[in-house]
Amino acid sequence: MTQKHDNFINGQWVAGATYAPNINPSNLGDVIGEYTQGDAAQLDAAVQAAQAAFPAWSTGNVQARADALDKIGTEILARREELGTLLAREEGKTKPEGIG
Incomplete structure (x- = not known):
């Protein structure tokens, strides 16, 4: 399903x-x-x-906002294979393009 x-x-x-x-x-x-x-x-x-x-x-505190964005960026990088595969499927790109 x-x-x-x-x-x-x-x-x-x-x-x-x-x-x-x-x-x-x-x-x-x-x-x-x-x-x-x-x-x-x-x-x-x-x-x-x-x-x-x-x-x-x-x-809000500029450092707190920077920390939040850094945490988001770290999570994206940690999941780059998974997210790159999904982007490749979703957009019809090659996997390296999806990861890039």
Whole structure:
């Protein structure tokens, strides 16, 4: 069964009314996953959550923001093989291009 992915809005995973398949363009039989399709209400909720979070993020400690971005970058590098494989499937690229 293909994995379904929801939208992350205001700290929670939220399903939409429908899902759309993400298909590997170099192998049309390879469905990478199904992704929820947000509606206008979900878009509004996501924008409101981002606007509410922005003041604390923008006025927060610069070092804390740098540390958060460094942690994200470290995680991406640690998972480069996994993420590169997914990107190659999703975009129809070679694996080295996906990792790059």
